[in-house]
Amino acid sequence: MNLTLKIWRQTDSQDKGKIHTYQVSGISQDMSFLEMLDVLNEQLNEMGEEPIAFDSDCREGICGMCSLMINGEPHGPEVTTTCQLHMRSFKDGDTITIEPWRSGAFPVLKDLCVDRSAFDRIIQSGGYISANTGSAPEANSVPVPRDNAVRAFNVATCIGCGACVAACPNGSASLFLGAKITHLGELPQGQPERWSRVVDMAAQHDHEGFGGCTNIGECTAACPKEIPLDVISQLNKDLRTAMRHGH
Amino acid sequence: MAVSGLAFVGFVLGHMYGNLKALSGHDTFNEYAHHLRELGEPLLPHMGFIWIMRVGLLLALIIHVAAAIELTRRARNARPVKYVVKKHTGAIPASRLMRWGGLTLFLFIVWHLVNFTFGKVNVQGGETDDPYNLLVDTFDVWWMTLIYLAAMAMLGAHLHHGVWSSLQTLGLTSTAASRARAKTISFAIAIVIAGGFSIVPIAVLTGIID
Numbered sequence: 001m002n003l004t005l006k007i008w009r010q011t012d013s014q015d016k017g018k019i020h021t022y023q024v025s026g027i028s029q030d031m032s033f034l035e036m037l038d039v040l041n042e043q044l045n046e047m048g049e050e051p052i053a054f055d056s057d058c059r060e061g062i063c064g065m066c067s068l069m070i071n072g073e074p075h076g077p078e079v080t081t082t083c084q085l086h087m088r089s090f091k092d093g094d095t096i097t098i099e100p101w102r103s104g105a106f107p108v109l110k111d112l113c114v115d116r117s118a119f120d121r122i123i124q125s126g127g128y129i130s131a132n133t134g135s136a137p138e139a140n141s142v143p144v145p146r147d148n149a150v151r152a153f154n155v156a157t158c159i160g161c162g163a164c165v166a167a168c169p170n171g172s173a174s175l176f177l178g179a180k181i182t183h184l185g186e187l188p189q190g191q192p193e194r195w196s197r198v199v200d201m202a203a204q205h206d207h208e209g210f211g212g213c214t215n216i217g218e219c220t221a222a223c224p225k226e227i228p229l230d231v232i233s234q235l236n237k238d239l240r241t242a243m244r245h246g247h
Numbered sequence: 248m249a250v251s252g253l254a255f256v257g258f259v260l261g262h263m264y265g266n267l268k269a270l271s272g273h274d275t276f277n278e279y280a281h282h283l284r285e286l287g288e289p290l291l292p293h294m295g296f297i298w299i300m301r302v303g304l305l306l307a308l309i310i311h312v313a314a315a316i317e318l319t320r321r322a323r324n325a326r327p328v329k330y331v332v333k334k335h336t337g338a339i340p341a342s343r344l345m346r347w348g349g350l351t352l353f354l355f356i357v358w359h360l361v362n363f364t365f366g367k368v369n370v371q372g373g374e375t376d377d378p379y380n381l382l383v384d385t386f387d388v389w390w391m392t393l394i395y396l397a398a399m400a401m402l403g404a405h406l407h408h409g410v411w412s413s414l415q416t417l418g419l420t421s422t423a424a425s426r427a428r429a430k431t432i433s434f435a436i437a438i439v440i441a442g443g444f445s446i447v448p449i450a451v452l453t454g455i456i457d
Contacts, residue, residue: 006331019331072334097332104327169335169343170318171325211325212318214345215412221337230421237418 001027001087004095005040007052013107013115019097029088033076034059034066036087037098053111059083061224064159067166068112069099074163074222081161081224101166105173105208118208119160119176125204126197127180129189142188152186155179157225164219164227170211175219177205178231181238195242202239248314249413251307256410256436258304259402263443269456270447273379280378315349341404342412348405355398386451395448403441410436 002025010017024040031039034056041051057065061084070076076085090096098112106114144152156179164175181198184190190197213232220229268279286296335343362368362385367375370391371384386392411420411433420426450456 008331069330069332072330072332073336099330099332102326102328102330104325108328167336169338170322172322209325211322213416214318214342215408215415216338216342218335218337228423228426229415230423230426233415233418233420233426235418236416237421240418 001025001029001090001092001094003027003036003090003093006095006097007112008099009052009111010100010108011110013109017108027087029086031087032059032083033068033070033085033087034083053109053113055113056083062159064161067101067114067161067163069097069101069166071097074101074166075161075224079224079226081159084224101162103162103165103171103210105171105210106162106165114162116160116162118210119162119173121208122173122177122201122204123160123180126193126200127184129184130193131189144187148186152183155186155227155231156183158183158223158227159225161224163222163224165210167218167222168211168213169216169218170214172213172219173205173208173210174213174232174235175223175227175229177201178233178235179227182231182234185234185238194238195245195247198235198238198242199247202235248311248318249416251311251314252409252413254303254307255311256406256440258300259440259444263440266444266447269379269382270450276379276382277377312349312353315346319346339408342408344401344404345408348401351401352398352405355394355401358394359398382447383451383457386448387457389452392448392452396445399441399444402444403437406440407434407437409433 002023005022005024006019007022008017009020022040022044024036024043027036027039034054037052037054044051055065055067057063059066061081064081066075066082068075068082070082070085075082077089078085100106100108100112101114101116103114105118106116108114158176158179160176162173162176165171165173168174181201184197185194215229215232217229220227265279265283269276284294284297288295291299341348360366363378363381367381369375369381369384370388373380373384375381386395411429414420414429414433415426420429447456
């Protein structure tokens, strides 16, 4: 495959940045999208040019490190992460535009790398349970009803990649926030801090400069883990309940 | 946003029901319009019900617009650098029309109030004191009917996303089943209200009402 790549280049967070155009050839359909970028970077290295910076880690679709806005869709046209997107999803001769996540709360560090520590701070503000340390408790001592366990597991698949924010026309992180609130809220271990958690995490979300949710639904369509939109309803419901409890 | 929006839904449902009285003829419609002014008497003063509605709606409008402005402002700040290419996978067109659609509806409502309530403008230059005749004179003019029908299409789109969105904001759609139900209700309300309002102008223009 021969491709034209339009890629956002930005030397650092202060630089204005702009789109550069590159040609790559001899791309196999079996390559992953990131391998295709590796090929381009090898070319750039040989030519003595600065390679393109992009994030990746596990390349197995489970760590949430890779990002990339590919032709206007976070993680590209398939429901998966960029590392698990393969070149068979594109055609020979295609032009592919690659941009970083665009969010005021995710400043661009270099090229396609953004700083997603805003998500870490949201987790630090309440996305945990407090437990006594020591030896692990007996696993069956706290029974979890099946339906709660299933829902908690489903939304716990959120890898915090930020695709929801990247897709959202409002730049909101409500899907991420909702996934975390629902995950812990479904489990007995999450109950003691449930109401303060939702208030603190929502406050931190707003403080980071993420936008407000208007329930458009582009987040859930972009989510590589298919987190459903009902976690945002759960978030709103928990927030409403917490406020009624005086939190 | 959600609560004030649902207040508007309640209002437009009642308003639409009242409009359909035009199908029962001149006297029924005017009697209904007159009755609204006496509704609640003697407990309420004359025009009491109307003024309660006006104040309530104005309050809902202020809240709705203030919330919309705040959400728009936050959205702008949340994405200072725009995408070169952006698709909108997963979004229904109505959901992306809310801000411009809301502004369009606001301008329409201003004209609508000038037309029928505060200004009483008869575009044909005829009498304005008789609600039924003013209605018929207005919708006999094809471009007035067109303006109203376009506004109702916009209202339908606004409700199609708005009703579902308000239920989600209120935290009432926390399961897949309730979410699907909310979307169906939202679509049905949009069709019923936009369709119901459109019946009278179309009936006038086609001569069913005269």
